[in-house]
Amino acid sequence: MLLTPGFSIHSSFIEPMVLSAKKERRPPGPAIWISVTLLWGTVFFISSSFMLRIASGMLRQGFFNPTPLDALNVYCIHAVILVLFSLAAMLLKRGIEPGSESQIERWQAIDEGKGEKIFISFAGSIATSFFFTLLTAMTFSVVSAMLGMIVELTLPVVFLAALFNIAVGLAASLAVGIIFLAANVGKRKRS
DSSP: OEEETTEEEOHHHHHHHHHHHSOOOOOOOHHHHHHHHHHHHHHHHHHHHHHHHHHHHHHTOSBOOOOHHHHHHHHHHHHHHHHHHHHHHHHHHHHHSTTOHHHHHHHHHHHTTOSOSSSSSHHHHHHHHHHHHHHHHHHHHHHHHHHTOOOBOOHHHHHHHHHHHHHHHHHHHHHHHHHHHHTTTTOOOOO
C-alpha cells in the first residue's frame, strides 16, 4: 500500500496500469491473415506460373502457356481461394493453439534480436513456395476448363516447377531478412 498525505492507494490499483502501459501482443486477426496470404500467394502465383511454363518446356510434357489475360482470370479465382484458405488456416491455428502463444513468443524473440538473422523462416519459405506451386497448378487445372483454356500439367512438371519455386521462396526470405537487418528490425533496444 502506498501512503500519501490524505490518500491511500492500494498496490493492486497500480499494477494493472503498469501492465497496460506495456505493449501487449495479441494473435493476428483476419485482416493480417488475409493480407499476408494474399501478398505471398500473389508473389508465388506469378513465380509458380513462370516456373510451370519453364518446367513444361524443359521436360517437354503437357502444355502450359497461358496468356496474361488468361492468367489474370485464373488469378481472380485463385485470390478467392487464397482468402478462404487464410481464414481456414487462422481458424485451424486458433483451434490447435488458442491464444497463439508460440507465435507471440516468436515475435518477442525477434523483438529481442533472437530471431533468424538472414533468412526469415528458412524452412517456412521452402514449404510455402512448394505448397503455393501445387495450389497454383491445381487452380489452373480446375479453372482452365471453366474458362476454355488449354492447360495440361503432368506430375513431373508440377514437382519440377515446385522445386524451382523453392529458389524464389528462399530469395524472398533472404530479401526480407536483408530489409529487416538494414532497418534494424529485431535489434535489442538500448535504454
